[in-house]
Amino acid sequence: MAADCIGDYRTLKLLGKGQFGEVYMGERRTDKKRFALKSICTKYVFRGISMDRILREVESHKSLPKHENILDFIESISVGGYLYIVLELCELGTLEDYVTPKNPDRETALSFMVDLARGLNHLHSNGIVHRDIKPENILLAEQARGAPRCKISDFGVARIMDIPSADSKLDGRFGAMGSLAGEEYFNTLCGTPIYLAPEVGDKHYTKHCDIFSLGVVFYVLFSPERTREGRLSPWVKNGTLFYVASDYDIKQQIEKHVHDEGICELILSMLKTDYHSRIPASALEEELLRVAVPDDEVFFVACFLVAVTLMFLIFPAPLFVLALFLLTFGCWQFVPRGFFRGIL
Structure with a gap:
């Protein structure tokens, strides 16, 4: 339960529940500007994750250079056994909240795709693998004109990685920074199953797993299929999850709903079962702009x-x-x- 006042912020209402606690809308008393406040109870350990590790992950978001397609970190406050993370407030909600009722047109979908490509490239360029890219972790900020702006959020299972040198032969298998060993970073199963990359089943995490997850997100921007509960439905055929489907079945599913040839080919390049063959985030924005501007x-x-x-x-x-x-x-x-x- 959040206090009515947290540092310089006053809680207004409960927005929802996250992985580690509740999320509130808060107002800064000095200027009345509103923010999101995520609460984490410091007395507990979540799924074997210590508080020290959570604090390190908060630090990874705090130290990340600001980017228009990454949710802004404002500050963190410790009060009464809780850690509150103050973040930019995106009142339009998540990508799922927007896509489910609206079924965006091609131009809006492409605008979202460019935003997300830029955001993911920013993370990877700064040595961060998100590991849980999904519509619920993408927030929308209203703009004066045009489509809302997408912002990648929730670094709860993200990891800071060393950026390899140009002559590195690791092929994206970054070493972990800090005191934790690379095995602890990479060999813990995490993420949301319906958006996971195939190699994650073998507990192998690289930046390429984010590309696969983002490819599934791109697909649901065009798919009209929904679950019985009205949620986005990223399945292949017969209820098969993308990460266990074959390249052929994935191709059949993408072509079923993505009728623009350029977009279809781009999504397929992100959803290769062999992660070595996937397009990197650094090339994704350029390819999207080529598709968007014929x-x-x-x-x-x-x-x-x-x-x-x-x-x-x-x-x-x-x-x-x-x-x-x-x-x-x-x-x-x-x-x-x-x-x-x-x-x-």
Whole structure:
């Protein structure tokens, strides 16, 4: 049970229950700004996880450089046998809360995918393997225009890893930092089964397991299938989980619901059962942008910008503004519904 006042914060209401405790909406008394407060009871051990390990994982989030697609860590406060982690508040809820009723269109789905690719690449670039990528651990922040912004959250089972040097032959098998041995970091079964990568069944964790989990998340953005309870349903056929399905069965399932060839091929490259063959997070954003902005759209916008430049050079200021308005009005119906339309 949270106290009414926690440091400089006043709890407003219970938002839900996380892996290690309850989550509250809190308000900072100095400026009335609202945050999420996650409570962890320091008197107990959760699933064999000591409080020291939890504190180390809090430190991993605290030390992570800020990124627009990673939930912001504000501070941590110890009060009355509880550790409170103060985080950015995303009042739109989780990705599952959004996708289940709305069934986002292609452009919105691609916007989410780019956000998540950027966030995951930020984690991996800073030596963190999340290990529990799923819709419930992706929060949505409202933006002034366009689709909400996705933010990866919940580092409860994340691990800090040494980033290998360029000539490393470890192929992603990072060593663990800190006092805990690598075996303790990698050989503990964790994550959510329906989003797990195949190699996790053998208790083998690398950055590639996050790619597989994110591939399943990408798939559910396009799949209309739901469970009896109305939740997202990432199954292959006959209720088979992705991590035990064959490459052939995964391909059949993805092609069943993802009809855009470029997106389909990208998701399949993330869901290879052999983790060595999966696309890395560092290349994922570039591939998504290539899919999101096809060549015909790039050509159209290039021609539009050339026309604007020529008008700027030819016409005086008042005529340029009028000509630009007429050009934009005349071309608007031909602008592709995609990334550049949001800019124009």
